[in-house]
Amino acid sequence: MVLFPEGGFLHKRREISQRFAEKNNLPKLEYVSLPRAGAMKVIMEEVGPKNEQAASTSKQDNKKDDFNQNNTKIVDTKNGDRIEWILDVTIAYPDRIPLHLQDIVCGTRPPCTTHLHYRLYPISEVPTDTEGMTQWLYDRFIEKDKMLEEFYRTGQFPTTGNNPSVARQVRQDNLRYLILHLFFIASTFLQYKIWCALWSYLW
Template sequence: MWGREVHSHRVLITIRTKFMARDVHINSYLIVATCGGKAKREVSLEELRDHIHQYYIPLGRQFMVLFPEGGFLHKRREISQRFAEKNNLPKLEYVSLPRAGAMKVIMEEVGPHRDQAGTSKSDDRKDNNFNQNNVKILDTKSGDNIEWILDVTIAYPERVPLHLADVVCGFRPACTTHIHYRLYPSAEVPSDPEAMTTWLYDRFIEKDKMLEEFYRTGQFPPKGNTPLVTRPVRQDNVRYFILHLFFIASTFIQYKLWCAMWSCIW
């Protein structure tokens, strides 16, 4: 890609938590969540498609983080259950049925079956804007497409998630958050849009059963005969103290600079 050999793997991370980011948020490795009305979702998906070709691929990003539920669980559960009843799907208690639009866009643009799918809505625009001078920005043979899907499920003590105030202000006592993950080859995901949606629904139905088992027994269930391996991860208080000190100092410096600029103007 862009004249250099890429050896690292690209990973799509799908996450289910009790509360989600909303709309489309972009950072160095791309966080995606789409929600809101249909028109807003369509605009968000087109922005995601453009972002993949303008930034994600050219900059050689390795991870794409996707929140396919796209909203707070307590707001989404009732809507999800009505949708499930209407479409003869299981009613989920611990998660909501995911929105598949963002995942479809990602798999169409950088998935393993992108050449066979041919369903991109912006092929002409990409040819004009992103593929100038005959530079091939995506080579599926060199590992530049999504190769793995990391499926992450998060469980909180007593089903109470960490809210923003808990994280920023430290009001809540220290607790253990359980993170369960599974790795799927991206080639397992069907290229057909309806089959892809079914595949994603199946993962969330599994998540709901896993969380039900966790909140009943305190442990995630093993899959098949594979034993469940647990590894505690402890936070480094010294590291967080240094990070907070850095942000406080940088904020103070920025405040002084703004004050100096303001005094020069006035």
């Protein structure tokens, strides 16, 4: 499950985020925007850790909750299928210029190195109440802003505690991208021909 709490592109969200921060006595972030906690709250309510009240619910109620009105199983919310970890990813782009979709599709941007920093949090560290969860999310993005500030100043992400970051270079396979692009082009052309054939047959 992937979540983008920023809610949009940085160049569109930065000014709004900073106005919100100033109004609510929060730090004004430069390299990221303040996150929105609504989607994370829904995820935590659905597949987050069970609270004490939920744990005391009868087995029959739990079984009913796993089915919709058509008696079709939609999710298994037992412990094994709940979120246990949150993987926090921070991305640093060359010269602070992010990769855009048109650059990737058209290949108009020269080859560059994009840096990704990973941090792993056990779900037990995330508060379950709305206010605590929102503050936890704010704290992570404030840390991200400081990390990116240091990266763009020194070229490296900061290390924390006794667990230094281990850098690993991942090279993209140009042949793989070529095959994927050819597949998408061919599938789009095939769908176009099918629609044309259906259109001429029906009308």
